[in-house]
Amino acid sequence: MGKIFRYTLSDLLRSYWTYLYSGFFLLFTAALFAFAAHTTNVIISLMNVMLVLCPLIAAMFGVMYYYSSRDFIELLLAQPLRRRDIFLGQYLGLSVSLSLGWVIGVSLPFIAWGGITPENGLVFALLLFCGVVLTAIFAALAFWIALKNENRIMGFGKAILLWLFFAVIYDGLVLLLLIGFKDYPLEGASIALSMLNPVDLTRILLLLQLDISALMGFTGAVFRQFMGTYLGMLVAIAALSVWVVLPVWRMLRVLFTKDF
Amino acid sequence: MIQINQLYKSFGKLEVLKGIDLEFSGSGRITAILGPNGSGKTTLIKCLLGMVIPQDGTILFDGKEVSHEWGYRNAIDYLPQITRFPDNLTVREVIDLIQQIRGNTTGDRTLIQQFGLEKYLDDKVRNLSGGTRQKLNLTLTFMYDNPVLILDEPSNGLDPVAMQQLRKLVAARKAAGKIVLMTTHIMSLVEEMADEVVFLLEGKIYFKGSVEMLKARYGETSVEAAIAAILQQEQDKPSTQFAHQGIPSTLQIA
Numbered sequence: 033m034g035k036i037f038r039y040t041l042s043d044l045l046r047s048y049w050t051y052l053y054s055g056f057f058l059l060f061t062a063a064l065f066a067f068a069a070h071t072t073n074v075i076i077s078l079m080n081v082m083l084v085l086c087p088l089i090a091a092m093f094g095v096m097y098y099y100s101s102r103d104f105i106e107l108l109l110a111q112p113l114r115r116r117d118i119f120l121g122q123y124l125g126l127s128v129s130l131s132l133g134w135v136i137g138v139s140l141p142f143i144a145w146g147g148i149t150p151e152n153g154l155v156f157a158l159l160l161f162c163g164v165v166l167t168a169i170f171a172a173l174a175f176w177i178a179l180k181n182e183n184r185i186m187g188f189g190k191a192i193l194l195w196l197f198f199a200v201i202y203d204g205l206v207l208l209l210l211i212g213f214k215d216y217p218l219e220g221a222s223i224a225l226s227m228l229n230p231v232d233l234t235r236i237l238l239l240l241q242l243d244i245s246a247l248m249g250f251t252g253a254v255f256r257q258f259m260g261t262y263l264g265m266l267v268a269i270a271a272l273s274v275w276v277v278l279p280v281w282r283m284l285r286v287l288f289t290k291d292f
Numbered sequence: 293m294i295q296i297n298q299l300y301k302s303f304g305k306l307e308v309l310k311g312i313d314l315e316f317s318g319s320g321r322i323t324a325i326l327g328p329n330g331s332g333k334t335t336l337i338k339c340l341l342g343m344v345i346p347q348d349g350t351i352l353f354d355g356k357e358v359s360h361e362w363g364y365r366n367a368i369d370y371l372p373q374i375t376r377f378p379d380n381l382t383v384r385e386v387i388d389l390i391q392q393i394r395g396n397t398t399g400d401r402t403l404i405q406q407f408g409l410e411k412y413l414d415d416k417v418r419n420l421s422g423g424t425r426q427k428l429n430l431t432l433t434f435m436y437d438n439p440v441l442i443l444d445e446p447s448n449g450l451d452p453v454a455m456q457q458l459r460k461l462v463a464a465r466k467a468a469g470k471i472v473l474m475t476t477h478i479m480s481l482v483e484e485m486a487d488e489v490v491f492l493l494e495g496k497i498y499f500k501g502s503v504e505m506l507k508a509r510y511g512e513t514s515v516e517a518a519i520a521a522i523l524q525q526e527q528d529k530p531s532t533q534f535a536h537q538g539i540p541s542t543l544q545i546a
Contacts, residue, residue, distance in 0.1 A: 035392045039381065046380035103376040107432075109343045110370040111393045114362050288360075291303070292343040 033117040033124075036108065040125025044097075050133050053089055057137025065145040071152050072242065075159055078138060079238050083231055084199055086163045087170040090130055091191040094174025097126050099184050106292055115287045119175065123280070127171045131164040138163070155241050162234040165272050169230045170195065172279035179286045198231045210250060219254045226251040230275040237268040293317050293439065293471060294340065299349035301335055308332045309339070309346070310495040318439055320469040322462065324482040326519065327492035333475045334373070336492070337442055341370060366394065371433040373444040375425070379418040383409060383428055386417060390432050399435035406457055407431060422449045430454070434461050441465050443474035447481060459485065479516035489515070491522065498522065 044050055060081065064074040098105075101122070108118045138160065142148050148156055174191050181187040206225050210218055226232045236252045240261050255264040299312040309332045316323060325333045338344040340351060342358060342365065350357055353364040377386050387400050404410055407427040412420060420428065426449040433441070446458055462485060465472055476482060482489065482503070489506050491499040499506060499522065503515060510521040 035389065039378065039385070039389045042385070043378035043380045100376070101378060103372070103374050104378060106343060106372055107370075107375050107377075108393075110341045110365060110368070110372065111390070112362055112364075112366040113393060289345060291345060292338065 033121045036113070036118055036121025037124045037128075040122045041129055044125060044129035045132070047129075049093065050129050053130065054133035054137035057134060058140055061138050061141035062144075065141055065147065071147045071149070072155075074147065075152065075155055076242065076244070076247070079159060079162075079235070082134075082159065082163045082166070083235055086130075086134060086166040087199060087231060088195050090127070090167040090170035091174045091195045092188070093130060094126060094171040095178045095184075095187045095191045097122070098175055098178035099187065109292055115290075116284050119179075119283060119287055120280075123172060123175050123283070126175075127164075127168045130167045130171065134163045134167065135160050155238070158238055158241050162238055165276065166230060166234055169272070169275045169279065172276065172283060176279050176283040176286065179283060179290060198229050202229045202232070206251070219258060222251045222254050223258065226255070227271045230272060233268050233272050233275070237265055237272070240264050240268070293354055295350075295352040295355075296336075296340070297350045297352070299336070299339060299346050299351065301332075301339060301344060301346045308335045308495050312336060312349070312492075312495075312497060314490065314497070314500070316440075316471050316473065318469055318471050320466050321487045322466050322472040322474065322485050323488045323490060324486035325473060325475045325490045325492065326482065327498075328523065331492040332495045333492055334444060337444055337473070337475065340442070341365065341368065367438050368440045368442060369433050369436050369438045371429060371441075371443045371446055373448060375429050377417040377425070377428070379416065381417055382414050383417060383420070384413045386428065387432065387435075390435075394436060397435050399437065400431055403431040403434055407454060423451055423454070426450055427454055430458060430461075437468070439470055441470055441472045443472070443476075445476055446474060447476060447478050479514070479519065483515045486515075491519070493522070493526065 061074065061078060064077050068074045068077065105118065105122075109115065142156060173194060177190045177194065178187045181190060206222070209225070210222065213221075226236060232251060235249075236255050239247055239252050240256055243261070255268070258264075259267055294314075294316040296312055296314040299309050300307075301309040308330075312332075325336065327333050335344055339346050340358075342360075342362065345359070350359070352358070353367070356364065358364050381389070387404075391397060391400070404413070407430065409424070409427060409431060412424060412428075417425065417428070430446075430450075433443075441462070443462070446462075447455060450458060459481075462472060462474075466485075466487075474481075474486075486503055488502055489499065490497060491506075499509070501509075506515060506518045507513060510518040512518040512521055
């Protein structure tokens with residue numbers, strides 16, 4: 033696995049797309065520092081962009097990378113290697129390269145503008161962590177979708193739909209549900225529903241630390257009310273860990289019976 | 293060394309292999325696996341390499357079942373039909389990657405020189421022409437000297453000089469007593485190099501025997517004419533699935 037990981041990382045760290053991705057975050061963060069009055073505002077703006085962009089790019093890049101390396105995967109499968117080592121190596125290489133793009137792109141302006149202070153150090157670290165976790169989750173989902181769909185158009189379509197569902201549609205559905213059942217106690221249900229969406233979980237995790245009630249929404253408020261900031265954060269991190277492990281496990285299951 | 297027993301494989305409703313029994317043993321013989329498009333040649337090779345998982349049947353390599361195993365592939369050199377390498381790696385890095393997986397060898401040096409790859413070693417693979425990429429592919433395949441060599445359409449994209457070098461490399465493997473399996477649509481290559489022909493049709497072995505036997509059975513003087521005779525004969529049978537599929541009378545071996 034280590035060999036495939038190293039070569040995938042080495043390939044992707046030289047990719048034009050990785051530079052473009054990192055460059056976007058670098059320019060965007062620099063622009064935020066130039067215009068925003070407080071570092072907290074920069075972090076909140078970055079959070080909003082990260083919640084949309086990190087999953088989208090990881091999902092798109094994940095399917096794109098699998099399909100473009102399909103022939104090379106066949107060559108690797110003919111080598112004395114375990115299937116799971118090839119795919120875990122590629123998945124990790126992809127996740128780490130995108131995560132580095134995100135972390136470096138955001139961190140450089142923070143260092144240049146002196147934005148990392150003892151007060152907001154933890155929030156900043158949490159922001160980076162959430163971007164990395166969302167990348168890891170959506171890259172794994174993308175690999176799983178691509179492995180299940182030999183048809184590239186279907187693969188790309190399903191990956192976009194998955195992103196759209198978690199980033200946009202899901203919140204709308206939850207809102208409809210909360211309105212529809214407003215006469216019932218919905219606290220437990222809303223916590224459960226937020227656990228089922230990794231994008232919501234990262235948003236709640238960050239807002240619990242930022243302690244901004246106005247942005248927290250119903251689910252975030254319930255999280256804090258019922259569990260407090262720290263237990264809420266722990267539960268969110270545990271749920272996110274499950275969200276990373278689950279698609280990786282599904283991917284490995286598909287590999288066991290997959291024909292190449 | 294390689295024993296295939298009652299191998300069945302289907303993709304959905306499409307039955308590709310229908311009970312294949314084959315045996316290849318190490319005596320310096322080159323076996324050409326031939327058949328029309330969709331006859332199951334590549335699927336058979338992929339089953340052997342563990343890329344395709346058969347529904348039924350067994351494949352034994354050195355007496356051991358290969359299902360979900362991976363170590364036995366150390367004894368197989370494989371040349372795939374098409375290979376796209378990671379775009380941003382250099383030729384040298386791709387060779388290094390395979391050596392890190394399979395172990396170090398000095399076999400690449402002669403091949404790099406032979407195929408004129410020295411000047412491309414530091415070039416990114418995405419900048420190589422199709423022919424040069426195939427030469428890199430050949431280098432990766434022939435830099436080891438394993439008991440089994442599998443070539444899937446080895447002539448794809450090769451210029452006449454490289455083709456001649458390929459012939460010499462395959463002949464050297466044969467002389468060294470290795471098992472060589474190849475699929476090709478170049479019948480002159482079969483005529484010139486193969487000792488044995490396995491002809492697949494609709495997922496079954498239609499003919500297995502020496503090149504001479506094939507020609508003698510169909511009363512032809514060349515492999516190409518003998519294969520055409522088989523296909524014509526099958527097309528003339530109205531009851532077969534083959535005839536219903538409307539396979540054209542022109543030779544389609546690929």
